[in-house]
Amino acid sequence: MTAVWRTANLLTKSWPDGVVVYNQDSGNTHLLTPIAGQVLKLLADAPADAPTVARRLAGQIDLDSDLELDYNVASLLNHLDSLGLIESVIA
Amino acid sequence: MKVCQIEAGDLRRSLSKSGLRIRTGPFICHVQTPFENIADGVQLFYKDFTCESEGFADFHLKLIRPRNLHRVWRPQVSCYLNDDSPFSPLPSDQAFAVFESLLNWSIYTTTYNYLIIHGATVERNGFAAILPAPPGSGKSTLCAALVSRGWRLLTDELTLVSPASGLISDLARPISLKNNSIDVLQDYAPNEVFGPKIYNTIKGTIAHMGPPSDSVSRMHEAAVPGWLIFPKYQAGASTSVAPLPKGQAFMRLSSGLVNYPVLGAQGFEALTQLIDRTDCYNFTYSSLDEAMAWFSELQAPGRQALEQ
Numbered sequence: 001m002t003a004v005w006r007t008a009n010l011l012t013k014s015w016p017d018g019v020v021v022y023n024q025d026s027g028n029t030h031l032l033t034p035i036a037g038q039v040l041k042l043l044a045d046a047p048a049d050a051p052t053v054a055r056r057l058a059g060q061i062d063l064d065s066d067l068e069l070d071y072n073v074a075s076l077l078n079h080l081d082s083l084g085l086i087e088s089v090i091a
Numbered sequence: 092m093k094v095c096q097i098e099a100g101d102l103r104r105s106l107s108k109s110g111l112r113i114r115t116g117p118f119i120c121h122v123q124t125p126f127e128n129i130a131d132g133v134q135l136f137y138k139d140f141t142c143e144s145e146g147f148a149d150f151h152l153k154l155i156r157p158r159n160l161h162r163v164w165r166p167q168v169s170c171y172l173n174d175d176s177p178f179s180p181l182p183s184d185q186a187f188a189v190f191e192s193l194l195n196w197s198i199y200t201t202t203y204n205y206l207i208i209h210g211a212t213v214e215r216n217g218f219a220a221i222l223p224a225p226p227g228s229g230k231s232t233l234c235a236a237l238v239s240r241g242w243r244l245l246t247d248e249l250t251l252v253s254p255a256s257g258l259i260s261d262l263a264r265p266i267s268l269k270n271n272s273i274d275v276l277q278d279y280a281p282n283e284v285f286g287p288k289i290y291n292t293i294k295g296t297i298a299h300m301g302p303p304s305d306s307v308s309r310m311h312e313a314a315v316p317g318w319l320i321f322p323k324y325q326a327g328a329s330t331s332v333a334p335l336p337k338g339q340a341f342m343r344l345s346s347g348l349v350n351y352p353v354l355g356a357q358g359f360e361a362l363t364q365l366i367d368r369t370d371c372y373n374f375t376y377s378s379l380d381e382a383m384a385w386f387s388e389l390q391a392p393g394r395q396a397l398e399q
Contacts, residue, residue: 011356011359011360013341013359013363015336015337015338015341015366016336016337016338017336017337017338017339018336018338019338020338020341020342020363022356022359024355024356027352027355029341029342029345029359031338031339031341031342
């Protein structure tokens with residue numbers, strides 16, 4: 001089974017130094033990197049698994065889609081999950 | 092009616108009996124107290140404020156003598172907000188400082204229709220400079236100096252941001268100066284009104300500087316947020332200024348907000364709007380003259396983004 005990720009109940013605001021995210025369920029606020037904000041936006045547009053997120057991100061920021069990117073995206077998703085900003089839906 | 096229209100004896104009698112309702116910005120505060128030092132403080136610092144003897148009040152404050160043995164050998168003041176007593180009794184010679192703290196506490200704990208920033212705010216040419224800072228950072232000293240040099244006082248302690256309009260309400264009240272900054276300001280701004288020093292409070296020695304009449308008379312004029320400046324007094328330091336990225340400014344500001352968790356999504360939206368509208372800086376100073384010079388050259392908000 002592959003975990004498909006979707007965003008929690010969030011409000012976001014982007015600035016050049018990062019993205020501020022407010023979790024409406026927990027009341028917590030986080031400052032994330034612009035890349036993390038981009039990943040959240042991808043998941044807000046459409047829930048996806050890690051490889052799909054990596055592929056879409058690579059297309060957006062002109063990166064080669066490779067194993068290193070897959071690994072970094074998977075780590076980032078785990079981090080966002082630990083912050084309660086995304087949640088998995090078993091596909 | 093204004094407080095200055097009430098004769099001193101009548102003011103004391105009114106405060107000690109049914110009390111006085113004083114309008115401070117968007118709030119009406121009903122205060123009852125027999126303490127003469129509070130009446131003297133009200134007469135000195137609230138002389139330009141409007142007041143009534145009857146009618147609605149947002150807060151009901153009572154500052155009275157506790158019925159304990161202290162009243163014989165060490166008189167105290169007990170304070171009540173709407174019949175709850177938030178603080179332990181304190182020495183009665185601190186009564187006016189206790190009144191000011193109790194009024195701040197009332198606003199902190201019962202106001203949910205404003206985003207409350209712990210910080211001073213001053214205004215010039217329609218734009219407000221917000222100075223959020225923890226105690227001991229030189230916020231009140233800087234605020235008092237700016238006010239003495241023509242900036243309009245909106246608040247020394249509680250910045251009220253309307254989530255609906257994004258504007259800042261005027262809450263001009265006495266500026267609370269502590270310890271060394273009292274003498275510094277009395278030398279720097281000798282024409283301002285200062286109250287007596289109040290010794291041995293939990294914050295050390297306190298003295299209040301009166302709000303200028305012009306600031307009080309413009310109490311109904313909200314101001315547009317222009318600058319968000321995090322001040323830090325550092326003895327002997329030369330003035331240094333660093334632009335603060337907006338994401339970092341948001342996190343720094345939100346961590347010190349009184350009621351941000353209560354306002355939830357509305358608070359988040361209000362705060363992002365505030366950060367969007369303001370130029371944000373870290374500001375370190377020790378010389379008031381240098382600080383005043385930098386503030387006097389502040390450009391209209393929005394230029395910071397163009398310069399970066």
